[in-house]
Amino acid sequence: MNELSILMHLLSRKITTDKIGASEDEILDALNLKTKNKSIHFQHLIANLSQYIEKLGLQVRYNPLDEHWFISFEQDVSDVISANPFESQPKLAATLFCTLTCCFKNSGSCTIHEISELRKKKGLRDDLKVLDRKGYITIDKKKDQVHLTPLIGYELDLNALFTKLALKLKEQ
């Protein structure tokens, strides 16, 4: 067993539905890296692992929502194997998009009222319940609030999504 095999194990493990892979601290701890240059060593390990698994159609990714490193199939493969969990559910995808925008505006959570301000469509609460069941959000009924779980950060390239939107709006 070497450092890369331990990294491979840590980054491909599913802890809970919305927790996959490992944080930098967990990785450093598992590898017993305590030196001054541990962060540089960590970067090298990630870069090396990335090079190894690239040939298998895999990529090392980072989830900014819970600061976890994990492994995903590269974009082309993801497109082919249909990674989209909202295939044929455009209404739900639209609600998710509004929820994401609202939550990011307010550091990860927002009220249902704020979402309904953006999305004036019927059935918003039903959509939110479905998103809750799917594990993307949690609904705090008492405060009428919605919280994002880290799951969406694993399944969706948030940076790419908002870059696409920004470019689309610039074109208009």
Place this chain on the structure above:
Amino acid sequence: MTEIKEITEILDERIEEIQKQVISGKINLLDYELAPLFTELKNALNMDNLNNSSKTYKDACVLLNQKFDELKKMLSTLDSEQKFIDYLKSNPKYEEITQLFNGCWRKVFKIDSMSLSFLEFSKNKLCKERGVSITIEHLDKVFSDDEFLLEIPERNFTEKMTAFFNDIQKRLPCLFEEIFGKEQDQAKIYELFVYLLHLLQLGKIKYQKETNTLYI
């Protein structure tokens, strides 16, 4: 020939070094000038080193693409929040939003069944201490004047199963859960379930797993 080959090799090494520095976060491609790299490559190009140069050119273009991506990201962060909100308030069509998602979904790679934790769990399960084997103690015979009767079913198994089949066939097709009707007694449900298994085995009833439906 040797000199030119060396130039492409030097450029390859430089590209590799830039990539490493980008990955480790030492440099940001937006601050790095790539033009001299392309100029040197252009000057070194001739018929003899076409193969090597084209590979170097391809690698340099990867860097350039990354730089474009960085630029896009930077542009997207500038004054975009309000624009996003205004856009969503304009009630865009579902298809429009779905299109934005295209190419952004990614499939997470998980290998739980091969993971160390799974192996650890399996090892612990296998290595668990077994309880002491049970010794059978023979009972002493006791004579009693009481009479004990062994309960014998009123009808044999096939008759009961056929009666169950006749009862449910009017309800078919139906969901698996609905087949036991309003029966609450767990022992009775278990008995009916055994009949159901036999009927499935005999092919009198069929089951579709995808829809959880029983049908004839």
